[in-house]
């Protein structure tokens with residue numbers, strides 16, 4: 001039986017179990033009507049919808065209190081009879097003028113939104129539209145990077161997007177769905193607006209100072225959340241980089257993109273919302289007892305700032321290799337636009353580029369260099385790429401892909417030394433083999449930037465130990481988010497430090513709420529994405545380092561289209577997908593909605609003999 005048939009069975013079983021457990025009762029007419037395409041997750045979304053206990057009254061209040069985009073320049077358009085829209089589904093509707101909107105229907109309610117994601121603009125119709133769960137709002141989740149938006153307000157619920165999406169007022173009259181849509185959207189000549197939650201401004205009388213250390217996604221998300229939650233005190237972001245917060249993840253995927261094109265917010269945004277950003281300023285000491293941050297400003301002068309609360313979000317510094325020759329020219333790590341520009345300058349056709357490290361950064365850099373026509377070799381301690389994050393079985397498929405793309409893989413290898421005079425010209429391995437090199441990029445993980453902290457005990461890697469509120473254990477006015485923090489995983493309570501963009505962003509949001517005393521635990525399931533060779537979309541959801549050798553793979557591994565389930569006892573702990581969007585973003589949805597019992601079991605997957 002092919003993957004299509006198996007997927008169908010799996011989804012049908014989910015439908016049956018959904019009904020037997022009684023958590024969800026699918027409308028009987030619904031299940032057979034859902035067109036179950038190969039790996040189409042609409043049925044999952046349907047189950048989420050049917051099962052979620054929506055707090056209807058509260059929801060209606062939110063709906064009424066929130067002003068939707070409706071003004072003089074809007075036009076009332078007919079989107080068709082309501083029978084055109086299946087329950088628990090979404091559909092993109094082209095309007096007569098040429099523009100398009102996305103219509104969602106959940107529990108008899110209609111929502112009309114922009115069809116494009118607020119992050120990189122991916123088509124949301126390929127994602128997962130859900131009625132929400134556990135009293136949460138109905139949402140749309142983008143298939144690419146898990147950005148999730150509230151269907152009632154358009155605001156970001158989680159994920160990498162800084163902006164929300166446009167939602168349009170709708171009404172059903174005589175069995176026809178109408179929406180008030182701006183004329184330029186109807187005609188297809190304008191862009192859907194992006195939505196920003198209302199932000200407070202600084203009030204002169206409010207003397208409180210909240211310091212945000214670092215200028216990455218965690219810090220930016222915290223600054224915006226503080227203002228959105230009504231904080232009117234002073235917000236000071238201190239970053240050692242010369243740039244405003246930018247989209248770091250693109251550096252390894254497009255080495256030569258100018259930083260101006262990567263900025264997450266323009267300069268005016270920070271001015272408009274009174275967020276002071278001190279750039280080129282390196283924090284040298286965080287005195288937790290006196291509540292002072294000491295830093296070196298752009299002119300090399302020492303300065304300090306007294307804070308009421310502080311968020312440490314200083315990210316990580318790439319590990320270097322401590323072997324002879326490691327300080328030769330043309331040996332790089334990659335964390336900043338400046339690093340990327342230096343690598344890009346040497347990445348010319350035929351150049352011999354060595355990448356050290358077979359995980360995400362290493363593989364993405366190898367892919368970018370290969371695309372530029374370089375002669376690329378990867379050296380790694382693991383036997384196959386991604387072994388430590390995806391396991392051997394899945395890693396082996398990436399090894400074959402590397403080979404196809406002409407990238408040489410030197411697994412189970414270690415660098416003994418770098419050869420060269422001033423500039424590197426070769427890499428010698430432990431077994432004596434020497435690889436010629438014009439340049440080397442080392443992607444060997446990162447260490448948390450926390451050396452400046454005084455008066456706080458850190459974990460063995462230097463990470464800040466926090467509780468579920470992202471608050472330091474022994475210092476309740478210090479919070480940490482992103483790559484610097486070791487937090488208790490919601491399922492196991494085990495301390496984990498996860499270097500993912502989405503985790504950093506969401507932690508920034510949650511930490512900000514807790515700085516304001518909102519008691520909001522961090523419970524988001526980790527989500528990571530990667531893009532390789534222009535056609536491989538890898539997603540990983542969950543966290544299961546101990547389960548990497550207990551993997552069940554479904555799909556076509558040789559053609560790089562598969563889902564792998566990482567298992568522990570009889571449960572699935574993490575899921576990786578390659579070119580199987582939006583399966584990865586649908587999985588945590590099941591858990592969030594309390595439907596984790598509907599997740600396929602290990603025994604169930606085995607019975608299907610994938």
Ligand SMILES: Cc1cc2nc3c(=O)[nH]c(=O)nc-3n(C[C@H](O)[C@H](O)[C@H](O)COP(=O)(O)OP(=O)(O)OC[C@H]3O[C@@H](n4cnc5c(N)ncnc54)[C@H](O)[C@@H]3O)c2cc1C
Pocket residue numbers: 213214215216217218219238239240241248249250251252281282283284313314315316334335336361449452481482483484498499500501502504527528529530531
């Ligand atoms: C090249 C690259 C590609 C990546 N691709 C992906 C991807 O595809 N998907 C994904 O999920 N994740 C990806 N990641 C990981 C992701 O970027 C990080 O997890 C995320 O940036 C962490 O955010 P953060 O806010 O904790 O720290 P950072 O983004 O590292 O920001 C920390 C900030 O603090 C500043 N800082 C550090 N020390 C000091 C100091 N002493 N004083 C003042 N400022 C200081 C830094 O300059 C920086 O501005 C990638 C990372 C890199 C480097």
Ligand code: FES
Pocket residue numbers: 117118119120121122142143144145146147159160161
């Ligand atoms: S494009 Fe939608 S989350 Fe990235």
